Amino acid sequence: MLVNLETDLLRTFVAIAEEGGFSAAARRVFRTQSAVSQQMRRLEEALGQQLFEKVGRQRKLNEAGQNLLTYARQIVALNDQAVVTVNSSQQSGEVRIGAPHDIADSILPRFLSTFARSNPRVHVMLTVDRSPNLMPLLEDGRLDMTLTTRHSERFQGRLLRTSPTVWIAAAAFELDRRQPVPLVLADEPSIFRRMALNALDQRGVPHIERYTCPSLSGIHVALNAGLGVTARTPEMLKPDLKVLGEREGLPPLPDVNFYIYRSNVALSQAANALFEQICAG
Template sequence: MRNLDITTLRSFMAVADNGGVTRAAGFLHLTQSAVSMQLKRLEELLGQQLLDRSGRTIALTGSGEQLLAYARRIVKLNDEAIGRLTDQVYEGEIVLGVPHDIVYPSIPQVLQRFHAAYPRVRVQLISSYTRNLKEQFSKGKIDLILTTESTSTEDSETLAERPLCWIGAPNGSAWRQRPLPLAYCLHCAFRPKVVAELDKMDIAWDLVVETESDRTVEATVAADLAIQTMIEGTEPPHLAQIDHGGSLPELPVQMVNLYGAEVTGSHIVAEMSGFLRQAFSTVSTPLAAPHWHAA
């Protein structure tokens, strides 16, 4: 009887989730060679090739996809059993604050992985704009916050630097109109910078939507009635980056900053911070929709 090893399955899952051995090794705090050796032993044990290494990036084979589903169930049951039968069970609650515009696609993945590791810890997610999150954090109402800011700060840790980009409907034409129709949330910190850049290029603009609702902005942009700006890689699938060919100004880089990682000394807060670092470390990897050439 051959037996699957939990540690090896964790490495296999990390490679699948992170798109390669290098990032998986960093996430697991192992060397690349150690992770590669574990994967090799797993393939030899099963007599199956689990990873397709023929391309520039590593992908799962059909057998790898099947094993991944089993691996998630096996590891989850292992962690649940260990958690319930030992004293190392962490309970409690973390309040996590994240700006609306960077919740997707990373935060659902973070919540899922954290829950698998700490099933008895409740995570309360608060989604708001950066200024409000910082105010709530300063009052001790939120344990950890992410922010989108133009600079790093002394009391925060910068997890990623990503440029703002112009966002519109796929194959849309609203970006060609003058005045340029814009849609923004009322408290969006990006808007003053965007307007300043448009004014520098003498591009007339019109704020056709100003609302408290992100959904209203998205619906307007998806209908090709206006455009907006978002941090690169955070646009939802029904919107797309605009390939304007220089017709619109280049936009500044934004920092994704983490506050609270070193404040409480709590183990579960430190662990959540680690999950957030890993999720936002893929700076150069597209996270969502591809570029579209707007017609």
Template sequence: MTNANRPVLNLDLDLLRTFVAVADLNTFAAAAVAVRRTQSAVSQQMQRLEQLIGKELFARHGRNKLLTEHGIQFLGYARKILQFNDEACTSLMYSDIEGALTIGASDDTADTILPYILHRVTSVFPKLSIAVSVKRSPEMLEMLHQGKTDLVITTMNSEVFPHILLRTSPTLWYCAADYQFRPEEPISLVVLDEPSPFRTLALEHLTAAGIPWRIAYVASTLSAVRAAVKAGLGVTVRSVEMMSPGLRVLGEAEGLPRLPETRYFLCKNPHHENELTTAIFSVIGSGNKSYVPPVDASPSSDVKKPPSDTSLKDAI
């Protein structure tokens, strides 16, 4: 019998879940904890999976389980199979739920992360009525605290609120494409008015590095910051989501300090929680890697492409 005539195999979803856990965590021991099985049971499952598909999935390198070429190829399919299975089950489970949902988003997530959150929510809960409010992160968290919104996408993580890490993005120094950066002069900064975590981040890292700075322009909105930077008024700090034509990235080559990554969270308020928000939070938490995309920073003649976001290796 040729390979072309071989019967199609029916893959066991439990085996696939364990395989993905081993691939992500690199050891049978860690995967066993994740899938709530014994280490020997995980080992037996992987042996069964390899026998089923007739290929070696793991290279034998001590305790660490590295994927073979076939393993890497199979991993992508395993993730998609599990994703579609879970989405189908979830969609049927919640398809009849009705209600109103309010989502708050910070300025820099309104056209990047928010659309994919909305797509995920509406695909699972098609009968929901959704209202969206876009404000700065401190305002969003205050609205969440007051119960004026159900969920918030923000860069400011508060331990007070249960949260899901949606993505991790590089944080960069931006200036206009034709900006003349002069390291011998105090850095002219374009910042948001207080409170602003990116403003605080820039000032703290410049001060710690002994680099002189001055506030050249203060704005109340992200669009005003972007406009001022493109006009050549100075340098600003934002996550990679701000990248757009007309901007370029400065960095260590210009003597500027490396910045910590920006983390985006989805938060809820347990004191103003209901069955609907609990279900939505659970759905997003179980599948966030499948719908939050990597940053698309298309290079142009006057744009330096920033480093790509590596936190979402499963994004499609």
């Protein structure tokens, strides 16, 4: 006998797999952890088999769970696409989204392109700024949602991706290890500025700040001028730039997380659709 699987259960199942646990998944789907556990019991009962196994204190997908995951993702994606397509002719209005410079031109284009095709009557307003400036706009209700490097428990959202942080310089730049490392940095507050300075200080590498600029475009100009090196994610890399590392005497840098959060103010149907689309990946 064929069983119809509930999309809501599959959405939570996918969240558990992608977030690495029931607790994190509960935050993503805006439910309590006990509600998530109850959903998974219902899904296992519908299928007639266990989907998880205990590994230490955690519950991980077993073989059956891994087999289901691919189909669950496809079913959830098709469901969301159908809803968006059916409702697209009715949705209009304005969606306000923020994004840091680093990922505005790497993560967002794919989502905005898909959203624009499905919602031709919606006006999207994009604010590109640094994360410390975007979060107050979200809190004040001047943004519907924002991508950010700042983790927050005050808003509903999720981790979108984790990117490595690397040392970047002009393609023709040669680092003289006999001299202090010349730095090209953003001014405060900047997570990449702190990463660079902390890494060099902890390794005891002499350095000097040669150029300071609040904008990513200004940092790019300074790098192309050969003024020094900066710490950034690989999304910044262009043909005229290169990555430096331990071979040049530079210490490794920590990864950086990118999150998306939605305003605590009720979102329009269009804004909610874009938020869910970005969260679904």
